[in-house]
Amino acid sequence: MGDFYYDGLSLACVAGISTAEATARLEATPADDVNIDALYEAWYNVPDADRIIGITDVPGGCVITQPWGYTADTPGLVKRVSSGTVCYSLYSNPKGGISGYIVRDSTVVTWEAHTAYMTPPDAPAEEILAAYLYRNHPPAFCCAGADLRLADARPITGPPGAWLRLPERDWSN
Template sequence: MMNGWSPGRLSLATPTPGLFPLPVGELGLSTTEADAVAEARRLITALGDFSCEGLSLACVAGISAAEAAQRLGAVRADDDDIEEIMDDPFSDFDDSLTVVGVTDVPGGCVVSQPWGYIAYAFGVPERLSAGTVCYAMYANPKSGNQGSVARDGGIVESDTHPGGGRVAADESAEEILATHLYRYKAVAYCCARAGLRPTDARSITLQPGMWLRLPERDWWK
């Protein structure tokens, strides 16, 4: 048992409900939980399969892409610069690190960088999360997925492992269900926990709503 989740009750959130029996007197999924299960299946299908190694992103609830740009002090990137970066983002990595994509999606917006960590650097989710919440991650090629949660302008959780499939026994019931539903689906997990409902993967890959150039500053501070 973990905060109300027995194996039997958790199995109701899988494609094989009833795999384990419900303990006597234990209820099935609530309407909210059943909706979360349905949304997880929709979201995972909508995003599809893609390689996220080296990707960073910040999923922000309740703000637009234009508001995200303003909070970051960013301006639209030059089209020629973007073309050069697309050819080889590592030829001048210091330069390409200052470029991110930002996309409006239902529920908020996504800031992403397919080739680097800057969307996860703490200064980005901190600025984006003023008055709201931001789930960020970096798919570190060396050590796996690194996550953080920012709320109201400050980091409240760091060194999390989105999509890792493990939770502590004292986690909230909501977090236990989310971790179960999005096991090995780190990007979908971040979107879902921020309340975003993208209909495809364009906000994550190389087709964002617009490309932005970040101002020069230490984004880890």
């Protein structure tokens, strides 16, 4: 995937579902009316910027991103998209480091402890190996955890396949 700057980015890697399925699960709509350049320049000045996400089909599933905020790593989002599958997510908080979720079939398995930096000793062998292999590359750790095979970093660094607007609701639970 190469090296890229991802502070402020949130990411959800979802195994086995397409962007169409993820969009339906999230009840999202196309964000065709949003000035994406304005979001990149000053997202804090754009109303409802926290509800705009990017989504891209990749081999093995889909990638959901938000370059300027934490919404792609909220429990409400990752639980909805992980029904019947697995989702690895992260938020690279410029003020507080990296956190993330592992969610299986809409149930949070763990929070933060399974990031590429902190894997518990009782984790499955494949998670320990992935944590070692991707210890300095948390986005790659998330992709590997969801068994996604990205050809390049574009689904994460952009532009995504589509921009979506999430419905107004509490995504924090």
